[in-house]
Amino acid sequence: MTQLIKRLVVSLDAVSETSLAIDTAARLAARWDVPLHGVFIEDEELIGLAGLPFARQVTLATGLGPLTKNHIEDHFRAFAERSRRELAAAAARHGIQWSFEVVRGPLAAVSLGGEHDFLVAGATTRPVGDHFRVASRCWSLTTIIARPLLLAKRQWETGGSIAGYWCSKEVRTRVGPRNCVNSSSP
């Protein structure tokens, strides 16, 4: 396994639930003794939307308001910093090496990691209010990348399982469903 997977890559962004993804990735990295690498994706679609003259957003706190590029980029920076801190803390807890980078592109980035990277991503967006969630665009990753991918969801949303998906035949064969992370979330 460790010969095939050289690094754990965790996909991070400003709208997904990332904490569980970070912790899951850190635990896997510790178990496989590989470094952890965080990639924070600044969603270029949102930046493009903000560039439109009529761009607006609706929030529970303030209702309808303008959506500007500066506004979006400020939030990206804030969320990126928060993700970096969480990644560092998780790596420290598990005693592993870590690195972090910020990239701009589509959420379904094809450039996430290389052939021997295991990719972990949060499977849901943060809710609007307590109940309504927009579908995470990370699911689209499953159809476009050809590397091991794990989408992490929380216990209270999935009944305790962590959904896993492997698109690499080689890895699926070597790791097998039995060895995938099937414990409850931490």
Added chain:
Amino acid sequence: MATTGISRSYREPGPGGAGSASAEPGCPLPAALLYRRCDSTDLPFELVSELGDPSGPIGQDRAVEAVEFAVQMRRKGYNIYALGPSGTGKHTVIEDLLRQRANSMPTPPDWCYVNNFTDPQQPRRLPLPPGRASGLREAMRRLVEELRAALPAAFERDDYRARREVIEQQFRGRNEQAFGELQRRAEQRGIAMLRTPMGLALAPRRDGKVLTPELFEALPEAERQRIQRDLEEVQGELEAVMQKVPQWEREHREAVRELNRNTTGAAIGLMMDELRAGYCDLPDVVQYLDAVERDIKENADDFLPPAQPREGMPIPAAFEEAITGARFRRYQVNVIVDNGGKHGAPVIYEDNPTHQTLVGRVEHIARFGTLVTDFNLLTAGALHRANGGYLVLEAQRLLAGYFGWASLKRALSAGEIRIETLEQLLSLASTVSLQPEPVPLDVKIVLLGQPLIYYLLSALDDDFKELFKIAADFDDRVERTPETTLLYARFIAGVVRREKLLTFDRSAVARAIEHASRVVGDADRLSTGLRGIVDLLQEADQVAVGAGKEIVTAAEVQRAIDAQFRRGDRVYRRLQEEIGRKTIRIETDGEEIGQVNGLSVIALGGLTFGNPSRITARVRLGRGEVVDIEREVELGGPLHSKGVLILSGFLGGRFGKTRPLSLNASLVFEQSYGGVDGDSASAAELFALLSALADAPINQSFAVTGSVDQHGRIQAIGGVNEKIEGFFDACHITGFTGRQGVLIPVSNIDHLMLRQDVVAAAAEERFRIFPIETVDQGLSLLTGLHAGEPDGEGNYPAGTLNQRIAARLDAFAAKAAELARNVAGMEARK
């Protein structure tokens, strides 16, 4: 003035009396009058073990009556101040009386503090019948324990899960329906709904991708306007849906809460009913349990396992434990007074009466770097414990204790105990703290203290008079009669039993009783300073044990008395040694003009002893002043100065009617380097002065004690026994001549309880005690000359002392007149 004064007979009553003896002023006292013996053969027992305990305290009838009145008086303000010298048994007597009374009183209720679910900052007090508070505490502990198991089980059951899922589904469905329809309509118009970091946004889409600004600008104008119109319409709908979300969330939370309430109610209903049934006779408790039930229903989540942390960070175990423990503290019962198993009212003695020990305290615990508190950290004070009974306090400690006196007065005035921190009391802190509901106060306070404190409080503190209306005045002595002697013997018997001492025979008891007279310096009185007597009995017991005896006799008591003196007599022995070595010059033989041996008393620690001092007087021509050198150098106290000024009055009255007093006299305590006070040396000072005036030598074999008035009458003084013994020991060390003795006031004869060696010396006429009533009697004894009585014209017979004094004063007056004439002549010549 005649030296044959009034004959004074001296009674010798009671057990051990040595028969009648009489005292004649100016004549040596018979040995029988120097010590009043307690004849052991008159005591109606052989060993004290044959005696029962005394029926009451010795000689404290007045105090006992006051206490008995006060304990029966339940009106406000009838608290007691028991005043009396230390060691008079105030504490023991008061406690015995209070316990007797308390035993017939009802046992007061238990007191608890419980959470006030409406306002946790103001904990509620809860009284329960004695012994039932701890039961409630245990019942509440069990309830929480059972709920921690029962409630999670109730919330894990399928029916709850199903109902909860229905609620979740309803609200999820409502959300999804609203947003889903909106999303579908948006998609039909080529608009995508995107999650932004803060909310939702709508974006035009082409081929599954959001239009970039460049592509949008490339569209035809009509198309751009249509997209913009569509977006604005959908945005309006999105905004409308988003406005409904908070209301939906509220409805969801309320639905879940209602479900939880119902589930909890079903789970705990039976338990609460059983608990209430146990306290159905106590409406306050039932009311409290109702509040508990409501709170549990409202906060059922507290009993469920904590949700998983959202950030994936593990919660430290200590933190988790502290939070869990803190959640259930509000259901605990803090029993601050538990009177279970007690009979009658409490009698509490608080030996450290401060604000907090009296009214209780609000304690704090450190939790994660901060100090926190709640009603469980309220602790009772002495007033709580004594509530419904009696509280005994030492007045001096109360006044010296931190805010004890102020807090006690406040509680008594208000009739309630209010637990406050000192910061609250003094308004020093503005932090929010607890304000527990006050506990009604019904207590009788007994203060024990010195008379001085009582008099000062009476004079200076108006509240004191309102709150302490009863003074129980303990006497330090009691008349020595056959009845009190027997009572004393019973007291000794009680001490022997209580302290498990060897038994005392009647000789030992007799010696202890004699010592009790000596302690108060009065042959007709017995000391009620019982602590000192108890100490003596214990020490005599120790002496007997050391000697391998089984019965304590007079010999052991005497050895204990001697040892007590010996332990503290270093300074006394040093002074005596220096007298023997002539470092301190005390003449005990021969004659000196203007010099007499005076006697003073020194109290050092627990020992009081007499000390002879050489008093000298010098006279010269002057203007009628008697100079007190002690006062001039500020070594003399006001009473001593008063005594010296009285001498001037005496001289003026006796010799100044027919001549001017043209003299100056100076008086001094030789080799005295400390302060001198009291007027007990005024007679000696007068003798020295008159000796100097008469040029008549004084027999140095004598020492004198006594005060004098302006008419020349000798008055009683204190410490007569110690003074006589002090001079006796000085004579012993310088050598007995058979002529030595002490002149004392007649009025001090009743106080004589001298050491046995002094009495023996008197019996053998080696040392004599002369009672005197007047200055003239003393002068005659000291000089061997007649004082002389004045004739009708105020002249004294030739050769008498007074005639010699008058002649000297005449000579001073003549010389003064001559000098005045010379001065006048000199001025005229000028």
